[in-house]
Amino acid sequence: MVYKCTRCKRPVEIDYQYSGIRCPYCGHRILVKERPVLVKRVKAE
Template identity: 75%
Template sequence: MAYRCTRCKKTVEVDYEYSGIRCPYCGHRILMKERPTTVKRMKAV
């Protein structure tokens, strides 16, 4: 799963078992899940 660090803005692949939730570049612990650039439209019922 791809995440983006809120401090250094780099894309990070997180391995939960190995390193936990931490940016390997700057050590920051707040990561945001990257969202796809396409818009998903659903028909209302």
């Protein structure tokens, strides 16, 4: 799963075997999940 670092804005691939979650580029610990650009529309009834 691909995440994005909130400090350096680079995409980060998380390895769940590793116990700590940090950006490998800047060491920041806050990552957000990348959302798809595609918008899903649902017809309301």
